[in-house]
Amino acid sequence: MEGVHFLVAFVLLASASTFVSASDPSPLQDFCVATNDENGIDGGMFFVFFKKIFVNGKFCKDPTLATPEDFFLSGFNNPRDPLNQVGSVVTLANDEQIPGLNTLGISIARIDYSALGGQHPPHIHSRATEILVVLEGTLRVGFVTSSPDNRLFTKELNPGDVFVFPAGLIHFQENIGSSCAVALAAFNSQNPGDIAISDAVFGSDPPIDPDVLAKAFRMDKNVVHQMQLRS
Ligand code: MN
Numbered sequence: 719m720e721g722v723h724f725l726v727a728f729v730l731l732a733s734a735s736t737f738v739s740a741s742d743p744s745p746l747q748d749f750c751v752a753t754n755d756e757n758g759i760d761g762g763m764f765f766v767f768f769k770k771i772f773v774n775g776k777f778c779k780d781p782t783l784a785t786p787e788d789f790f791l792s793g794f795n796n797p798r799d800p801l802n803q804v805g806s807v808v809t810l811a812n813d814e815q816i817p818g819l820n821t822l823g824i825s826i827a828r829i830d831y832s833a834l835g836g837q838h839p840p841h842i843h844s845r846a847t848e849i850l851v852v853l854e855g856t857l858r859v860g861f862v863t864s865s866p867d868n869r870l871f872t873k874e875l876n877p878g879d880v881f882v883f884p885a886g887l888i889h890f891q892e893n894i895g896s897s898c899a900v901a902l903a904a905f906n907s908q909n910p911g912d913i914a915i916s917d918a919v920f921g922s923d924p925p926i927d928p929d930v931l932a933k934a935f936r937m938d939k940n941v942v943h944q945m946q947l948r949s
Pocket of ligand 1: 843
């Protein structure tokens with residue numbers, strides 16, 4: 719009888735693991751144009767030779783050649799000056815900086831905000847949820863839910879406070895204190911993706927037709943044009 723119980727448990731576990739692994743892995747780059755040739759040689763009138771093929775993320779190093787350095791990065795304690803218009807600078811630790819992160823589905827960033835209004839402007843991580851902990855200063859943070867509600871969830875954060883920004887939602891952080899602020903943000907992707915709303919909408923290359931943006935933002939077309947010139 720015990721054998722039967724073991725068999726039932728085994729079958730249940732086996733089917734559970736099949737269910738868990740049934741979905742496709744999340745993409746680790748913005749897109750992956752399919753090619754039928756594993757060498758990256760595309761057919762058609764002209765043959766095009768691609769320099770690389772990205773499968774999902776990056777190719778893997780021979781594991782016997784891996785070293786502790788592949789899993790290591792230092793310098794996250796060093797402040798950086800936000801020398802830009804928005805007043806924040808992001809220091810990344812993803813698969814570019816730590817090759818050992820490849821395929822592990824995790825990364826982290828340090829964000830430095832200038833005093834009095836430094837902000838990480840509204841943006842989206844297309845592939846990751848973000849969890850942020852404030853180390854120094856006071857931030858006002860928030861995210862907006864998807865349509866039709868477009869509900870704003872906002873909170874004032876002080877050192878030690880933690881806040882979550884769900885994947886794919888527009889979110890922001892603003893330094894509302896009189897001194898510099900520092901936060902650490904962790905992501906459930908080795909390559910979370912970053913879409914700065916203003917840059918993407920008004921700074922695309924080539925520019926989006928101003929008529930489209932004027933109607934979408936209920937703005938004068940000349941204002942749209944000015945914003946496109948500035949972005
Ligand atoms: Mn973010």
